Amino acid sequence: MARVEPGSVDRVACIGAGVIGSGWVAHFLARGYRVTAWDPAPDGEARMNRLVEAAWPALEALGLAPGASRANLSFEPTLAGAVAGAAFVQESAPDRLALKVDLLAEIDAAAAPEAVIASSTSGFGMTEMQVKAARPERLVVGHPFNPPYLVPLVEVVGGEKTAQDAVDWATAFYEAAGKTAVKMSREVPGFIANRLQEALWYEALHMVAAGEATVEEIDLALTAGPGLRWAFMGPFLTFHLAGGEGGMGHMLDHWPPGSMDPAWTRLVPPKVEGALRDTIVEGCEEEAGGRSAADLIRERDRKLIAVLRALREA
Template identity: 70%
Template sequence: MSVVPTPAAAVSAPAPCSPQDVRRVACIGAGVIGGGWAAHFLARGYDVTAWDPAPDAAARLRRLIAAAWPALEQLGLAKGASRDRLTVAAALEEAVADAQFVQESAPEKLDLKRDLLARLDAATPAGTVIASSTSGYPMTDMQTQAADPGRLVVGHPFNPPYLIPLVEVVGGELTAPAAVDWASRFYDAAGKSVITMDREVPGFIANRLQEALWREALHMVANGEATVAEIDASITEGPGLRWAVMGPMLTFALAGGEGGMAHMLDHFGPSLKSPWTRLDAPELDRALYDAVVAGCEDAAGGRSIADLVAERDRGVIDVLRATGRLPGSAEGAAR
């Protein structure tokens, strides 16, 4: 049975340096998300030490970073940025021994997260902020075994972290507010677009919105109402183009013309009662599973995952460039 720390344990020692002065980052977990974080931090000019228990982790991580590097070069590398500034540690304790910030990206298993965050807390220098890339667990549920839960925060990225700017930052019940503030300022200095949440929300913000769309898409496939290709085209050729410039709320406000959102709600509000969405998830039976997998294979049209990654990266960079959001010089990163 785990012991839940008392609220007094939430008070952490001050971070050992300011967010702008961080030079060394530890990335714990080197899969798609952890590797993407490592690539991002390297491109921003940091020294990165990574650790992952998988026997092939080092080779896999270097392949992932090599694949991401062309996109990062287009985004613009910080002065001194180099893949040679990556070190892959043989042990977790070695990886965080001199870390000034820790990004944990282990698999989404609650017991694993609890144990790993407790180990990181024990091995990381006092006061150093430790962030989890969890995509669903609240930090309150993950920080229960740490001796100093006050420095544990969520830093939820979007795939791939080296390309998509957004990171959602939020603490748990035992997280010190100063740690949340420090993490937000660090991510900002590291070139991310930061949403600092003032409360925990299951699934955070963007995932909740993505999940609603995903569930409706699965219903449409399951019911034979649309194909995978039609669903994807309906977004990339439709509202996705608007969402790249402004979000769904302002997009709908514009639908109200000069009357804005008020006119839109007056005019279209009754449609909220129409049976347009089914937020309960459909049963993921074998038929639906096979239909979605086959549909994605058809949509890929023979392109490999590597081909699709490169295509996605080029597309996102083009959108960032076209909308004036392509990062310039990497100010604030390690010099």
């Protein structure tokens, strides 16, 4: 059977109903999809329903797609039942490599042959996760940012055995589903946004430890300064929310600073000269798209005013 067009997908499956998995459920429901979900935890369905219910007012405020309804969600008793007939599967199990390897192989065995399967992993490469799958060519990374139902970013990249058409299809599907998809050209530990975020997080910890700045000063410096996301949520509160109901304590207990792969960050910069300098300059010119500095300043100021007004209203 041929793979359905990315913009014509009707039903998706979400495997794993934690903070990230339930966030994906809420997002897909709000975009008008029928969603089947599965989680092995005894309280998986109840937890998922609580998280979706909590997210729904924000999604209603943003505007629901035609036909969007929480009634389009069903929680299946088995993994096979959840993925049966789904054109797309989003796996969001805890980030433990052995668990991911076995679970993705199980999903691959149960899902329709034409379905594309994506993992919400925060750092593992698909090359190391697809080793037990019978059809690894349709497995991709679809890494979101928390909460997936509000933050539009999703980073898409395949492994060594992933077919390019699966990466292209997943990227197009995410875009059709209302996400901002970054299709990466190659695997890199931690992907793009996590590597940037990790570098800033480590520097914030160093500054607190050295007495150079307080937690409040660092968060204020970021929320009042750089970054669209950081305009309303600084790094400490962001990681606090990443801990789910346990908050920052859960985050620090389970993912203490320094426990992540050291390859995630590289704080010594390369020399910006020669071909690298040319690449950076040409990339900026291409992104500007013919707009002058004055044009870009006007556009920047207009958007900053809109953000500031929105924050005042909030």
